[in-house]
């Protein structure tokens with residue numbers, strides 16, 4: 001991981017079988033995207049009503065996703081938008097997109113190897129007084145007490161990012177919105193990791209008691225949370 005000037009860049013947090021890409025929003029030419037046969041269909045799916053900054057963010061996310069898919073050797077097709085805002089990945093692939101602070105990150109893998117991939121990037125600037133209470137229960141805060149004592153804001157933003165990354169990774173299997181209360185977090189097995197355990201059944205093959213290790217990578221003030229769920 002490195003930062004040059006004020007541009008932060010991230011190394012892939014994934015194994016080689018998942019392709020990872022980063023694009024800064026200012027690397028995206030919206031005029032070109034609007035005439036590109038693939039990107040223009042995606043922008044059309046986003047709708048005319050979005051402001052320029054949102055169109056740029058969206059286009060950067062799609063372009064990063066396409067870089068990741070290209071690395072896999074997947075076909076170049078539009079990544080359209082599902083009914084719950086989820087990206088519709090090309091047949092046989094699965095992926096994830098995240099945006100923050102002028103950058104878009106994406107990752108993609110093959111569905112035969114992975115049932116879900118999740119990325120989320122959050123900034124310490126998003127930490128507010130009640131955030132931790134909104135995304136954790138008392139018993140989660142007890143298991144995290146040492147981390148919270150040592151680095152309260154970093155731990156809060158890491159938990160937030162980890163739960164959102166898990167939401168994105170599980171959405172293809174779950175297919176509906178689920179809240180922060182169904183997934184209980186505790187310190188993970190390695191430094192910078194969190195373990196999240198489901199306390200409710202979310203789908204036939206996503207049951208209570210299943211746990212996931214989410215990696216968090218810190219580049220102050222940003223945290224990147226990532227996980228890949230292997231297909232069974």
Ligand SMILES: CC(C)(COP(=O)(O)OP(=O)(O)OC[C@H]1O[C@@H](n2cnc3c(N)ncnc32)[C@H](O)[C@@H]1OP(=O)(O)O)[C@@H](O)C(=O)NCCC(=O)NCCS
Nearest residue numbers: 058084085086097098099163164167168171178179180183
């Ligand atoms: C959807 C959500 C996770 C997005 O996170 P965010 O920090 O606001 O925004 P990010 O930039 O990181 O991610 C946005 C991208 O997530 C992806 N995304 C949106 N909805 C998604 C879904 N249902 N499933 C998978 N990915 C989704 C999209 O690619 C989106 O970018 P795009 O609209 O440009 O394509 C968040 O807004 C949300 O609704 N959270 C509530 C659900 C939740 O997190 N529950 C916790 C369970 S433990």
